[in-house]
Amino acid sequence: MKAGAALDVGGASKMPTTGISRGVSALGFILRVLAFICTLGSAIAMGTTNETLPFFTRFIRFRAEYDDLPTFTFFVAANGVVSGYLILSLPFSIFHIMRSAAQNSRIVLVIFDTIMLALLTAGASASAAIVYLAHKGNTKTNWFAICQQFNSFCKRISGSLIGSFGGILLFILIILLAAIALSRR
Amino acid sequence: MKSGDSTTINVPPESSAVSKGKAPLLPVAAGPASSGGWKKGIAIFDFILRLFAMVAALAAAAAMGTSDETLPLFTQFFQFQASYDDLPTFQFFVIAMALVAGYLLLSLPFSIVTIVRPFAAGPRILLLVLDTVALTLTTAAGGAAAAIVYLAHNGNSNTNWMAICQQYGDFCQKVSGAVVGSLIAAMLFVFLVVLSAMALRRI
Numbered sequence: 001m002k003a004g005a006a007l008d009v010g011g012a013s014k015m016p017t018t019g020i021s022r023g024v025s026a027l028g029f030i031l032r033v034l035a036f037i038c039t040l041g042s043a044i045a046m047g048t049t050n051e052t053l054p055f056f057t058r059f060i061r062f063r064a065e066y067d068d069l070p071t072f073t074f075f076v077a078a079n080g081v082v083s084g085y086l087i088l089s090l091p092f093s094i095f096h097i098m099r100s101a102a103q104n105s106r107i108v109l110v111i112f113d114t115i116m117l118a119l120l121t122a123g124a125s126a127s128a129a130i131v132y133l134a135h136k137g138n139t140k141t142n143w144f145a146i147c148q149q150f151n152s153f154c155k156r157i158s159g160s161l162i163g164s165f166g167g168i169l170l171f172i173l174i175i176l177l178a179a180i181a182l183s184r185r
Numbered sequence: 186m187k188s189g190d191s192t193t194i195n196v197p198p199e200s201s202a203v204s205k206g207k208a209p210l211l212p213v214a215a216g217p218a219s220s221g222g223w224k225k226g227i228a229i230f231d232f233i234l235r236l237f238a239m240v241a242a243l244a245a246a247a248a249m250g251t252s253d254e255t256l257p258l259f260t261q262f263f264q265f266q267a268s269y270d271d272l273p274t275f276q277f278f279v280i281a282m283a284l285v286a287g288y289l290l291l292s293l294p295f296s297i298v299t300i301v302r303p304f305a306a307g308p309r310i311l312l313l314v315l316d317t318v319a320l321t322l323t324t325a326a327g328g329a330a331a332a333i334v335y336l337a338h339n340g341n342s343n344t345n346w347m348a349i350c351q352q353y354g355d356f357c358q359k360v361s362g363a364v365v366g367s368l369i370a371a372m373l374f375v376f377l378v379v380l381s382a383m384a385l386r387r388i
Contacts, residue, residue, distance in 0.1 A: 064343075068341070068343035068344065069341060069343070069344070070335070071332045071335065103386050103387075107379075107382055107383055107386070110378070110379065110382040111379050111382075114317070114320070114375050114378045114379060115375060117317070117320065117321065117324075118320060118324050118371060118375055121320075121321050121324040121325050121328060122324050122325075122327070122328035122331075123328070124325070124328075125324065125325035125326070125327075125328035125329040125332075126328040126329060126331060126332035127332070128325075128329060129274045129328075129329035129330070129332040129333055130332055130336075132273070132274065133274075133333075133336075133346075134344075136273075138271070138272060140267075140271040140272075141271070141272070141337075141346075141347070141349050142347060143336075143344075143346045143347075144344070144345060144346070146344050168321060172314075172317050172318065172321065175313070175317050175378070175382075176310075176313070176314050176317070178382070179310050179313045179314070179381070179382060179385055180310065182382060182385045182386060182387075183306040183309070183310060183385040183387065184387070
């Protein structure tokens with residue numbers, strides 16, 4: 001009888017813990033979907049830049065594309081890889097919602113999340129540096145501000161950074177939620 | 186009632202030795218000691234990695250901050266100088282790496298707390314979150330400076346941006362070394378975050 005009572009007490013104290021753990025995992029899933037939308041939008045916005053100025057000389061045309069600058073190519077590739085990873089990690093996230101006691105798969109997901117966060121931040125910050133140069137130029141190194149000529153190209157590349165930085169913030173929250181879910185008893 | 190449903194609580198003393206042999210309680214008693222040693226090992230490794238990351242971040246900030254170069258040729262009106270504060274991205278790099286090195290120094294006591302108390306989850310979660318933020322800052326500084334260094338080495342024909350490394354050799358070398366240092370610190374941060382996550386497992 002006493003053992004039976006102990007079992008009941010144990011069962012009642014586990015339920016709210018499981019509920020909070022499920023809520024944390026569900027929030028992580030929602031953030032993952034949002035981050036996928038952000039990074040995919042960034043990759044598409046940067047990848048479809050193409051501006052041709054309406055005037056041209058006989059020899060050269062004035063054209064700006066994202067692969068004129070290798071940094072932007074890296075940005076598109078990084079955002080593409082991260083959004084592909086997010087889609088592939090959605091089934092794991094759903095599995096974590098259903099089974100809150102899974103630990104090893106959560107740690108694997110944290111490892112990959114951290115690597116993807118580093119990749120995304122590197123791509124976003126590198127192209128932020130180039131976008132800053134494109135806006136302001138640099139007198140000491142004689143680098144001319146190309147935004148003065150290519151207006152819509154400039155607006156597009158600046159706007160595509162927003163999605164990427166939003167994805168970075170969401171990744172930090174996802175890692176934090178995974179840590180909380182790991183440490184709950 | 187004695188040999189009925191309850192086996193652990195209502196057992197008489199002469200069969201308690203048998204129940205000890207069955208060991209329903211022993212794993213719970215021996216568990217904390219063994220997994221505490223494992224978590225302590227992770228915490229010590231975390232402390233050592235933190236020291237290395239601090240050295241790397243400080244070295245990167247110092248290398249970028251002392252990267253002045255003056256070319257031996259000059260005209261009547263101006264000298265040819267290159268310094269890190271000619272480029273705002275490099276200024277951001279120096280400030281960010283100095284901040285990260287300062288954060289790592291201040292997080293060493295928290296790391297020692299996780300060594301002394303292997304089962305406390307609070308300091309570990311705090312370190313994990315702050316390490317993630319510091320990873321983001323380090324990677325941002327390193328990535329932005331790497332983009333500028335790449336431009337300085339190669340230039341860009343489509344935008345008419347000239348490669349300044351051909352003139353300023355020493356400046357370029359120091360700046361490239363600083364970027365490498367910051368990326369090493371970023372990699373160490375990835376390990377730190379993963380170690381904290383592994384040590385948070387409840388066993």
